[in-house]
Every structure is written in structure tokens, then in C-alpha cells.
Amino acid sequence: MVVKVYGPDYATTKVVLVCLIEKEVEFETVHVDGFKGEQKQPEYLKLQPFGLFPVVQDGDYVLYESRAILRYFAEKYKNQGTNLLGKTIEDRGLVEQWLDVEAHNYTPPIYNLVKIYFASVLDGVP
Structure with a gap:
């Protein structure tokens, strides 16, 4: 299953993308326009209750906070790609x-x- 990364094309979303590339994990991005306030819409708030970026969806598992996401993928795929830990x-x-x-x-x-x-x-x- 492909990991979905929600967020804008800037800021903390980038570090998550770099981590996924380093770990050779297939992903797709879901653009969320912070300038238009899309992160404050009810559907996004179901994923991230504070309306912040980024959010990842790994199957049914949803995780936010960039450092938690980095640690999660670095550990989950520790035997794949670049050793980040x-x-x-x-x-x-x-x-x-x-x-x-x-x-x-x-x-x-x-x-x-x-x-x-x-x-x-x-x-x-x-």
C-alpha cells in the first residue's frame, strides 16, 4: 500500500518526503493548501485535530508530527534504504x-x- 503524505509543498512536509525517499518507501502526496485554510476543514481535522502539517496515512494508520513520522518510518523500514537511526x-x-x-x-x-x-x-x- 502506498503511503499518503498530506500537506503543502513547503515546510515540514519536505523532511517527511526526504525520509521516505531515503527509506525507499513508495508514497504519494496529497496537497493541502494552507493559504486557503484547507487544514482547518473538518475532513482534514479528522486526520490532524490541530490543523497542522504534515500528516501521513500508512494504510489505516494515521500519524502526525514530523519527528514522530520520521522515527516511525526509520524504525519500520530499518532494514531498507538508508540507515537513519x-x-x-x-x-x-x-x-x-x-x-x-x-x-x-x-x-x-x-x-x-x-x-x-x-x-x-x-x-x-x-
Whole structure:
């Protein structure tokens, strides 16, 4: 079964796509237009109750939050494609460390910059 990746053509959806490519997992993308508010529609909210990106659907299994998705596919397909988790417990510790560094030190400032940029670009747009 083909994995479906829901989200826009930018941002966190890209890291999920890179992970799936590295793990040689067949997938299709389902475009969700954040500018039009499609992520706030009831059908999307059934998949992701916070109306955020990305979401994956792996058969009947639905998962959101990009880092959880990355860990899921890296583990599920650990014997396929590129090894993303490392070969030792120490390697895995470093992977987890840098996922946390990215989550807490990189994402928040970038998210704020994106919000400010899009707020200024969309200011006055109905």
C-alpha cells in the first residue's frame, strides 16, 4: 500500500518526503493548501485535530508530527534504504539529540519568522 503524505509543498512536509525517499518507501502526496485554510476543514481535522502539517496515512494508520513520522518510518523500514537511526545505541543517542536540538532551538525561531513574513505578505488580503 502506498503511503499518503498530506500537506503543502513547503515546510515540514519536505523532511517527511526526504525520509521516505531515503527509506525507499513508495508514497504519494496529497496537497493541502494552507493559504486557503484547507487544514482547518473538518475532513482534514479528522486526520490532524490541530490543523497542522504534515500528516501521513500508512494504510489505516494515521500519524502526525514530523519527528514522530520520521522515527516511525526509520524504525519500520530499518532494514531498507538508508540507515537513519545509526548502528549503535550511541549513534541512536546522537540522532535523538539532534532531533531535539532542531525541535527546540531551530524550529521555534523559524516558525516565528515565517508567521511574521506571511502576516506581512497577507496583510489586507481577504
